[in-house]
Amino acid sequence: LAEPVADRQFTNTLEERIDQICESVERLVSTEIEARPGGLRGVLHYIYDAARAQEDRPLTRAAAEALIDACKQKAGPVIVSTGWVIDFWFPAGEICGMTGAAALARAITLGLDHQVLFLGEDQVIPVFAAVCGACEMRVYTPERRKELPNVVLSDNFPTEDAAARECATRLLDEVDPAAIITIEKCSPNRHGIYHSGRGRDMTATSAKISVLVEEARKRGVLTVGIGDLGNEIGFGKIRETVEEHIPRGAECACPCRGGIASDVATDILVVASSSSRGGYGVEAALATLLGRPDVMHDGRTEERMIVAAAQAGAMDSYRVAPATSDGHGVDKHFSAALVELLRQLVNTRDQDFGMYKARG
Numbered sequence: 001l002a003e004p005v006a007d008r009q010f011t012n013t014l015e016e017r018i019d020q021i022c023e024s025v026e027r028l029v030s031t032e033i034e035a036r037p038g039g040l041r042g043v044l045h046y047i048y049d050a051a052r053a054q055e056d057r058p059l060t061r062a063a064a065e066a067l068i069d070a071c072k073q074k075a076g077p078v079i080v081s082t083g084w085v086i087d088f089w090f091p092a093g094e095i096c097g098m099t100g101a102a103a104l105a106r107a108i109t110l111g112l113d114h115q116v117l118f119l120g121e122d123q124v125i126p127v128f129a130a131v132c133g134a135c136e137m138r139v140y141t142p143e144r145r146k147e148l149p150n151v152v153l154s155d156n157f158p159t160e161d162a163a164a165r166e167c168a169t170r171l172l173d174e175v176d177p178a179a180i181i182t183i184e185k186c187s188p189n190r191h192g193i194y195h196s197g198r199g200r201d202m203t204a205t206s207a208k209i210s211v212l213v214e215e216a217r218k219r220g221v222l223t224v225g226i227g228d229l230g231n232e233i234g235f236g237k238i239r240e241t242v243e244e245h246i247p248r249g250a251e252c253a254c255p256c257r258g259g260i261a262s263d264v265a266t267d268i269l270v271v272a273s274s275s276s277r278g279g280y281g282v283e284a285a286l287a288t289l290l291g292r293p294d295v296m297h298d299g300r301t302e303e304r305m306i307v308a309a310a311q312a313g314a315m316d317s318y319r320v321a322p323a324t325s326d327g328h329g330v331d332k333h334f335s336a337a338l339v340e341l342l343r344q345l346v347n348t349r350d351q352d353f354g355m356y357k358a359r360g
């Protein structure tokens with residue numbers, strides 16, 4: 001007569017498994033596994049909790065579900081953007097964000113059968129192509145857009161405001177994207193200044209993708225922002241939390257005195273312990289929702305992507321050498337292990353060992 005309790009305990013429907021997997025994915029990618037410098041260790045939960053409070057489900061799942069819907073409704077490409085260019089430190093950008101962008105491009109073309117248009121600064125275009133090569137994808141020029149419907153294209157996006165506005169309008173009119181995903185993409189603060197994590201002005205070298213995001217939002221195009229600190233596009237959604245809890249959030253190191261906190265919101269904000277990990281979380285949620293384990297890249301590919309990014313000149317923002325780390329000072333082997341754990345989670349979606357059924 002205690003049966004009903006036991007039944008409830010052992011219920012294991014597909015929907016319940018997806019829910020549990022996405023929660024676990026989210027915990028993995030929002031765990032601080034690195035020694036974050038500059039007083040950043042231990043503060044992630046503030047911005048993660050603030051973002052999560054605005055969704056009724058894991059952030060990675062919310063992003064993946066919205067992308068699946070958007071790609072069902074619109075044929076246009078998914079725009080993916082990253083690039084963190086600082087003349088002296090990161091002349092070819094950062095590794096963090098770049099491997100996540102390539103992994104998402106792979107997942108979207110493979111799992112959603114959609115074209116991806118990558119946008120970034122001139123300096124990061126070859127890095128993106130190298131990282132895509134490492135996960136076995138060719139990158140095409142934007143002229144091939146109409147003839148190759150489900151490949152990855154890349155193009156530069158202006159760092160000048162006026163040119164960025166013109167380019168944004170043209171893209172939204174002509175290309176009509178299904179969605180825009182920004183990952184580790186610098187955002188203006190409330191004074192329009194773009195800041196590094198240390199609070200320095202990097203306005204001059206940043207592609208003004210925020211102009212595209214704000215115009216896209218006016219037109220009802222889905223926007224997803226992925227970041228790990230608060231100065232990235234998307235964190236305008238939780239600006240007050242960034243200002244209160246993130247070092248330099250409210251006070252930068254440049255004359256604007258406006259703090260590094262982003263003033264640009266996206267429909268969905270994904271917060272993770274590194275931006276690339278946030279991208280992998282969305283990728284794992286997509287693979288889980290689609291029931292397509294092949295949509296999640298594997299550990300060996302992860303190692304190749306990190307090496308390719310480093311060889312193409314992208315920098316780890318936490319340490320100068322060795323450079324074959326994930327962008328947050330985490331050795332490529334550990335990053336590969338994290339990717340393998342995500343794959344393990346995705347694989348459990350359709351696993352049912354049957355022993356609980358037998359009890360029934």
Ligand SMILES: [Zn+2]
Binds near residue numbers: 252
């Ligand atoms: Zn400033």
